[in-house]
Amino acid sequence: MSLPLTANHPTLNARRMDGVLDWAQMLTGVGLIAFMWAHMLLVGSVLLSPEIMNSIAAFFENSGMAQVGGPLIFALFLAHFVLAARKIPFRLEGQKTIWEHAKLIHHADTWLWVVQAASAMVILIMGAIHMWAVLSDLPIVALKAAETLQRNKWWLAFYLLLAPLVHVHLGIGLYRIAVKWGFAGRAERRGLKRFATLIVLVSVGISVLTLFRFWFMVA
Numbered sequence: 001m002s003l004p005l006t007a008n009h010p011t012l013n014a015r016r017m018d019g020v021l022d023w024a025q026m027l028t029g030v031g032l033i034a035f036m037w038a039h040m041l042l043v044g045s046v047l048l049s050p051e052i053m054n055s056i057a058a059f060f061e062n063s064g065m066a067q068v069g070g071p072l073i074f075a076l077f078l079a080h081f082v083l084a085a086r087k088i089p090f091r092l093e094g095q096k097t098i099w100e101h102a103k104l105i106h107h108a109d110t111w112l113w114v115v116q117a118a119s120a121m122v123i124l125i126m127g128a129i130h131m132w133a134v135l136s137d138l139p140i141v142a143l144k145a146a147e148t149l150q151r152n153k154w155w156l157a158f159y160l161l162l163a164p165l166v167h168v169h170l171g172i173g174l175y176r177i178a179v180k181w182g183f184a185g186r187a188e189r190r191g192l193k194r195f196a197t198l199i200v201l202v203s204v205g206i207s208v209l210t211l212f213r214f215w216f217m218v219a
């Protein structure tokens, strides 16, 4: 028996479109996860030596990859937000309902979703500020980054907040992608959670060490 086509039963086309947008959301998310890990290793190369970080940055700038890639990453970042925003309640009423449900059903994955949606808002604003600050002041030089952080402690606080938020958001994203798209069944969820937690801890560790390397760098 076919269902009546009301607001509660979207048409086949609408459902197909929603599926396509879900895929696009996942692919932009995977792209950003890959970018952020590469970014963490490139900026984190300062831990090996500032010269290594400078040469990597110079390679990206001289080949034009920073100038072209930077705005492309920015576009990917915005596209991912717009796609994910379809699921986020922006009205207080909707937010209250999600909060009540999360409290009521005591389901860890629902809480993870709440953390992911809330961190997304902060990352959107802070990530945009950061990309603007870096890309409008090329070239990237380790000592210049260090001086900015040392001159204005707010930048250090800014990154100390942004880094954990980003990596927690990525870790939850990784977990949700694996569960939602069937890469991990119910039996694997616990192991997957441990793996994602480990990745988050290692990434936050590298990022915090990187920030302190900048903080203590002398000319």
Ligand code: HEM
Pocket: 039, 040, 043, 044, 066, 069, 070, 071, 073, 074, 077, 123, 126, 127, 130, 131, 134, 135, 140, 145, 159, 162, 163, 166, 206, 207, 208, 210, 211
């Ligand atoms: C457009 C491409 C990007 C470039 C060229 C870039 C470049 C840089 C550079 C050079 C630093 C060192 C500090 C500084 O100079 O201010 C840095 C640090 C940082 N960036 Fe980015 N960034 C980009 C995108 C992003 C995005 C999308 C995020 C996350 C939303 C992000 C998060 C961070 C964080 C948290 C730090 C602190 C250090 C660390 O965690 O490794 N960046 N970035």
